[in-house]
Amino acid sequence: xxxxxxxxxxxxxxxxxxxxxxxxxxxxxxxxxxxxxxxxxxxxxxxxxxxxxxxxxxxxxxxxxxxxxxxxxxxxxxxxxxxxxxxxxxxxxxxxxxxxxxxxxxxxxxxxxxxxxxxxxxxxxxxxxxxxxxxxxxxxxxxxxxxxxxxxxxxxxxxxxxxxxxxxxxxxxxxxx
Amino acid sequence: xxxxxxxxxxxxxxxxxxxxxxxxxxxxxxxxxxxxxxxxxxxxxxxxxxxxxxxxxxxxxxxxxxxxxxxxxxxxxxxxxxxxxxxxxxxxxxxxxxxxxxxxxxxxxxxxxxxxxxxxxxxxxxxxxxxxxxxxxxxxxxxxxxxxxxxxxxxxxxxxxxxxxxxxxxxxxxxxxxxxxxxxxxxxxxxxxxxxxxxxxxxxxxxxxxxxxxxxxxxxxxxxxxxxxxxxxxxxxxxxxxxxxxxxxxxxxxxxxxxxxxxxxxxxxxx
Numbered sequence: 001x002x003x004x005x006x007x008x009x010x011x012x013x014x015x016x017x018x019x020x021x022x023x024x025x026x027x028x029x030x031x032x033x034x035x036x037x038x039x040x041x042x043x044x045x046x047x048x049x050x051x052x053x054x055x056x057x058x059x060x061x062x063x064x065x066x067x068x069x070x071x072x073x074x075x076x077x078x079x080x081x082x083x084x085x086x087x088x089x090x091x092x093x094x095x096x097x098x099x100x101x102x103x104x105x106x107x108x109x110x111x112x113x114x115x116x117x118x119x120x121x122x123x124x125x126x127x128x129x130x131x132x133x134x135x136x137x138x139x140x141x142x143x144x145x146x147x148x149x150x151x152x153x154x155x156x157x158x159x160x161x162x163x164x165x166x167x168x169x170x171x172x173x174x175x176x177x
Numbered sequence: 178x179x180x181x182x183x184x185x186x187x188x189x190x191x192x193x194x195x196x197x198x199x200x201x202x203x204x205x206x207x208x209x210x211x212x213x214x215x216x217x218x219x220x221x222x223x224x225x226x227x228x229x230x231x232x233x234x235x236x237x238x239x240x241x242x243x244x245x246x247x248x249x250x251x252x253x254x255x256x257x258x259x260x261x262x263x264x265x266x267x268x269x270x271x272x273x274x275x276x277x278x279x280x281x282x283x284x285x286x287x288x289x290x291x292x293x294x295x296x297x298x299x300x301x302x303x304x305x306x307x308x309x310x311x312x313x314x315x316x317x318x319x320x321x322x323x324x325x326x327x328x329x330x331x332x333x334x335x336x337x338x339x340x341x342x343x344x345x346x347x348x349x350x351x352x353x354x355x356x357x358x359x360x361x362x363x364x365x366x367x368x369x370x371x372x373x374x375x376x377x378x379x380x381x382x383x384x385x386x387x388x389x390x391x392x393x394x395x396x397x398x399x400x401x402x403x404x405x406x407x408x409x410x411x412x413x414x415x416x417x418x419x420x421x422x423x424x425x426x427x428x429x430x431x432x433x434x435x436x437x438x439x440x441x442x443x444x445x446x447x448x
Contacts, residue, residue: 023445055444055445056444058444086438097180097186098183098185101341129181131180135180135199138194138198139195167438167441167442167445170433170438171439
């Protein structure tokens with residue numbers, strides 16, 4: 001069986017857990033990863049919770065969704081999670097502009113880890129204070145070719161749309177090569 | 178949809194840039210301690226600005242700009258209480274006190290003074306309400322935001338903030354393709370023009386700095402201003418790999434076939 005991975009990232013409390021929950025066929029599992037040093041000897045066990053969801057395509061193909069840990073102290077996990085990913089979704093809490101700087105930082109970090117395609121989900125569009133995607137694009141200085149999509153992470157159709165747009169972006173990359 | 182936040186997280190120059198690029202119409206209200214500023218925009222241009230403690234009628238604006246004397250200003254104010262600013266302006270023009278361009282220049286100068294005052298505000302809540310314009314009788318003078326943003330950027334002092342915005346000087350710049358930008362109308366300093374003349378996707382920012390004998394801080398400040406005004410954008414230098422070099426230990430994305438992605442798309446659609 002082949003497994004592929006999409007990473008869902010974003011600032012703390014931007015809606016990553018809800019996003020994965022809305023679309024995963026399994027209850028979102030908060031996995032505990034034990035952190036070891038380079039020699040793979042467990043010297044001091046540190047555990048971190050991550051969100052993990054799954055979409056089974058068929059008997060031969062499964063898509064896993066990994067949500068990055070929200071707390072800043074676990075940001076060292078981002079590089080590990082980005083290994084081998086098809087692409088990533090950056091969830092921005094569009095109703096909290098105080099988190100925009102952090103969202104920008106996360107985008108820059110992930111772009112350094114991997115050239116994989118990504119989309120920005122302007123989450124919490126059901127909030128009255130949410131900035132619209134086109135304003136969020138300007139605020140986060142997102143390049144024109146990167147999609148900035150409206151999102152309500154608790155709404156399955158909305159989450160589906162974001163994931164589909166990421167897959168279309170990945171498809172464009174393949175067809176462009 | 179109203180935009181709201183705090184200046185701690187989103188500076189005034191960033192707000193102006195957003196309003197400029199999105200060509201917004203509405204009022205930006207900023208509340209700071211015991212002061213409030215209201216800045217009006219129409220289709221991305223500044224048209225009016227008011228701030229507590231700096232509001233003055235047309236007569237005072239004209240006096241401050243040196244168009245009328247203090248005594249004339251007092252007389253006009255005492256006699257014109259029931260008139261709107263527009264009505265007062267017409268009366269003054271017809272009476273030969275001032276010309277139309279005197280009024281435009283004075284209002285413009287006052288508006289800019291008020292706006293530049295707010296650039297020092299680094300804390301305070303803001304709220305942008307779309308489609309709200311000044312009262313009908315107010316005199317409005319449309320002012321392009323690019324120059325204001327450049328000036329606001331010049332007033333930005335924090336070295337750390339510049340490093341945050343532009344951590345990598347190995348990227349290059351190119352001019353943006355914005356149909357509404359009029360480069361002719363933009364006022365730049367000599368140094369800024371020198372940087373503009375070197376803008377080319379082949380030249381990294383570092384190279385531009387070296388050619389102009391500028392240190393990292395100076396080139397960051399100038400480039401930040403040009404970026405904020407939407408005149409330029411960052412690009413990878415020509416000749417650089419399209420795909421950034423992957424750090425050691427980070428694996429490349431798996432080779433993916435079109436068929437696999439199509440299967441994923443079909444499956445997600447059926448959810």
